[in-house]
Amino acid sequence: xxxxxxxxxxxxxxxxxxxxxxxxxxxxxxxxxxxxxxxxxxxxxxxxxxxxxxxxxxxxxxxxxxxxxxxxxxxxxxxxxxxxxxxxxxxxxxxxxxxxxxxxxxxxxxxxxxxxxxxxxxxxxxxxxxxxxxxxxxxxxxxxxxxxxxxxxxxxxxxxxxxxxxxxxxxxxxxxxxxxxxxxxxxxxxxxxxxxxxxxxxxxxxxxxxxxxxxxxxxxxxxxxxxxxxxxxxxxxxxxxxxxxxxxxxxxxxxxxxxxxxxxxxxxxxxxxxxxxxxxxxxxxxxxxxxxxxxxxxxxxxxxxxxxxxxxxxxxxxxxxxxxxxxxxxxxxxxxxxxxxxxxxxxxxxxxxxxxxxxxxxxxxxxxxxxxxxxxxxxxxxxxxxxxxxxxxxxxxxxxxxxxxxxxxxxxxxxxxxxxxxxxxxxxxxxxxxxxxxxxxxxxxxxxxxxxxxxxxxxxxxxxxxxxxxxxxxxxxxxxxxxxxxxxxxxxxxxxxxxxxxxxxxxxxxxxxxxxxxxxxxxxxxxxxxxxxxxxxxxxxxxxxxxxxxxxxxxxxxxxxxxxxxxxxxxxxxxxxxxxxxxxxxxxxxxxxxxxxxxxxxxxxxxxxxxxxxxxxxxxxxxxxxxxxxxxxxxxxxxxxxxxxxxxxxxxxxxxxxxxxxxxxxxxxxxxxxxxxxxxxxxxxxxxxxxxxxxxxxxxxxxxxxxxxxxxxxxxxxxxxxxxxxxxxxxxxxxxxxxxxxxxxxxxxxxxxxx
Ligand SMILES: [Zn+2]
Numbered sequence: 001x002x003x004x005x006x007x008x009x010x011x012x013x014x015x016x017x018x019x020x021x022x023x024x025x026x027x028x029x030x031x032x033x034x035x036x037x038x039x040x041x042x043x044x045x046x047x048x049x050x051x052x053x054x055x056x057x058x059x060x061x062x063x064x065x066x067x068x069x070x071x072x073x074x075x076x077x078x079x080x081x082x083x084x085x086x087x088x089x090x091x092x093x094x095x096x097x098x099x100x101x102x103x104x105x106x107x108x109x110x111x112x113x114x115x116x117x118x119x120x121x122x123x124x125x126x127x128x129x130x131x132x133x134x135x136x137x138x139x140x141x142x143x144x145x146x147x148x149x150x151x152x153x154x155x156x157x158x159x160x161x162x163x164x165x166x167x168x169x170x171x172x173x174x175x176x177x178x179x180x181x182x183x184x185x186x187x188x189x190x191x192x193x194x195x196x197x198x199x200x201x202x203x204x205x206x207x208x209x210x211x212x213x214x215x216x217x218x219x220x221x222x223x224x225x226x227x228x229x230x231x232x233x234x235x236x237x238x239x240x241x242x243x244x245x246x247x248x249x250x251x252x253x254x255x256x257x258x259x260x261x262x263x264x265x266x267x268x269x270x271x272x273x274x275x276x277x278x279x280x281x282x283x284x285x286x287x288x289x290x291x292x293x294x295x296x297x298x299x300x301x302x303x304x305x306x307x308x309x310x311x312x313x314x315x316x317x318x319x320x321x322x323x324x325x326x327x328x329x330x331x332x333x334x335x336x337x338x339x340x341x342x343x344x345x346x347x348x349x350x351x352x353x354x355x356x357x358x359x360x361x362x363x364x365x366x367x368x369x370x371x372x373x374x375x376x377x378x379x380x381x382x383x384x385x386x387x388x389x390x391x392x393x394x395x396x397x398x399x400x401x402x403x404x405x406x407x408x409x410x411x412x413x414x415x416x417x418x419x420x421x422x423x424x425x426x427x428x429x430x431x432x433x434x435x436x437x438x439x440x441x442x443x444x445x446x447x448x449x450x451x452x453x454x455x456x457x458x459x460x461x462x463x464x465x466x467x468x469x470x471x472x473x474x475x476x477x478x479x480x481x482x483x484x485x486x487x488x489x490x491x492x493x494x495x496x497x498x499x500x501x502x503x504x505x506x507x508x509x510x511x512x513x514x515x516x517x518x519x520x521x522x523x524x525x526x527x528x529x530x531x532x533x534x535x536x537x538x539x540x541x542x543x544x545x546x547x548x549x550x551x552x553x554x555x556x557x558x559x560x561x562x563x564x565x566x567x568x569x570x571x572x573x574x575x576x577x578x579x580x581x582x583x584x585x586x587x588x589x590x591x592x593x594x595x596x597x598x599x600x601x602x603x604x605x606x607x608x609x610x611x612x613x614x615x616x617x618x619x620x621x622x623x624x625x626x627x628x629x630x631x632x633x634x635x636x637x638x639x640x641x642x643x644x645x646x647x648x649x650x651x652x653x654x655x656x657x658x659x660x661x662x663x664x665x666x667x668x669x670x671x672x673x674x675x676x677x678x679x680x681x682x683x684x685x686x687x688x689x690x691x692x693x694x695x696x697x698x699x700x701x702x703x704x705x706x707x708x709x710x711x712x713x714x715x716x717x718x719x720x721x722x723x724x725x726x727x728x729x730x731x732x733x734x735x736x737x738x739x740x741x742x743x744x745x746x747x748x749x750x751x752x753x754x755x
Pocket of ligand 1: 349359360396425426
């Protein structure tokens with residue numbers, strides 16, 4: 001493997017360094033002349049990032065635990081600030097004061113049928129030099145769990161997502177008055193205590209099953225990368241009604257901001273919750289009896305998985321210090337030479353749960369190396385046309401606090417000035433993860449075609465395309481992957497610092513990172529550190545360099561384009577797909593409800609129940625009504641026409657070497673284009689969570705990480721709120737009409753210029 005990597009590196013080097021041949025087509029948004037200049041600068045840029053530097057930055061930034069409120073968190077922010085300044089940025093730290101609970105008391109004990117006290121501790125590992133910094137490590141806990149002291153019978157709920165509770169009902173198991181034990185995975189962790197509480201549970205334990213990131217994948221740390229027996233995933237469990245500081249929803253957590261009283265905070269969990277290792281979970285699960293868990297619910301622990309409740313009774317205590325802590329966002333700028341009022345914003349957080357070499361430092365070191373490379377280019381005479389803003393966020397881990405408070409504080413400016421926000425978080429070996437706003441899908445594909453994959457020597461775009469073809473399930477999927485031209489990018493929901501930009505301010509976002517070849521089980525544990533990363537992940541930092549090259553190229557290109565390189569045909573295509581999905585979802589729910597009713601009527605459930613392991617009929621629910629999708633269908637068609645017209649206008653403007661693009665008057669078109677993504681916002685926001693204003697993308701209220709596209713309609717369908725679904729169709733159609741109108745305005749402006 002190592003040898004292969006070396007060969008690939010050698011093969012890749014000339015490609016990285018070679019200047020662009022003169023025959024290459026002009027970059028999207030550039031005239032021929034400026035495209036050549038841009039390509040030259042980009043090639044120079046891509047030759048600069050150095051894996052050895054990234055290794056040094058990581059060593060320094062992950063040397064000690066650096067969670068919110070710790071001395072090393074502040075120390076890191078100041079060090080990052082000094083680097084930005086050294087590289088010629090205009091940089092400063094912006095401070096906010098946020099609610100950040102830390103553990104005061106934690107206890108998990110089994111009181112029946114046998115006694116067992118959970119260790120709730122991650123032991124140091126001899127070969128790993130930072131794992132013994134216990135005096136500075138945050139204990140294992142879930143931030144924003146409510147304080148509680150509860151005793152109850154234990155029930156195993158699989159991943160603890162809503163479908164799991166439907167299944168429990170069928171199996172005759174109730175969690176009322178119980179403490180549930182759920183395994184990590186298949187949802188944002190905060191969903192687990194939320195859904196458990198809604199079903200009447202009084203406490204929640206979340207553990208890492210070895211099936212999901214432990215020995216089932218291979219050797220455990222330190223012999224291998226997987227989660228060791230005592231490894232625990234810390235993490236926030238804040239409800240996603242809004243993100244950022246729980247005390248200041250919608251406004252920046254500045255010194256004198258108006259703050260909610262703790263008792264009025266809705267995003268703290270309703271029941272106490274604590275994460276545990278599989279070492280601590282094994283005796284608890286072993287003590288369960290009751291029905292066997294369904295086969296797909298069983299993990300990789302050696303004893304049978306029963307559901308409970310039975311004799312196993314657990315006592316859970318969680319108490320926190322509910323303190324306000326300062327956080328430090330490092331913000332650095334290079335002013336634009338032509339459009340200083342248009343900002344390209346790039347960020348990655350710097351805080352971690354513990355040492356956090358992978359999360360977030362592996363992303364942060366790429367960001368820093370991009371910044372250093374810009375410093376080099378500035379010395380050589382390069383000037384970005386637009387202002388570049390680099391952000392090292394604090395307090396992402398507890399709930400995206402650093403980016404959200406900054407975004408809320410500067411919302412008005414960002415709404416006026418932000419062209420795009422590019423985020424990374426962690427990085428590893430493998431494939432480029434391409435997600436973001438679909439107005440940038442085509443642009444993102446173009447950038448990925450220009451970056452060389454360090455392992456295979458083909459472009460990162462080509463490698464991803466071939467991976468997707470290998471994984472495709474149908475001939476149609478393979479055909480599309482080969483013939484569509486652009487690869488589809490995933491939509492963004494939640495889970496990193498792009499959230500405030502996309503969901504609240506309507507800034508087009510991209511999320512970048514490599515991965516897929518590093519199995520591992522150190523996420524949010526003390527073992528996510530320099531030793532682990534340099535033994536088991538991107539050990540030579542060549543993917544760190546690839547990330548810096550990819551993101552840095554994207555930032556430069558966005559900052560240098562004469563016409564902003566948005567493309568709306570991809571966007572319209574995606575909206576049409578989402579519409580199709582919604583119609584299919586409704587049809588599926590109707591069919592399912594009818595089938596279930598028929599089965600109840602036939603007596604299927606009673607007749608097939610095994611008296612020794614009885615199962616129960618699901619509740620009968622009325623079939624969903626037919627809904628009128630016409631407003632969305634009409635608007636989606638109109639959007640497609642607007643997008644096609646814009647494509648034509650751009651093609652006309654590019655005639656004669658794109659002289660029109662190079663003219664001063666293209667400025668007005670750019671100003672209009674800034675309004676396209678903003679138009680996806682509805683000031684009223686989503687039902688029950690008005691903080692979220694984007695009617696195209698939102699995190700799922702019951703999935704968290706997983707995005708809900710056209711969320712007002714989709715979530716209403718999922719939650720059987722038919723009136724709300726109809727209202728959502730109308731409101732989303734109106735928003736998309738506004739989007740189409742802005743695109744049309746940009747088209748006429750461009751058409752007038754080309755005339
Ligand atoms: Zn992170």
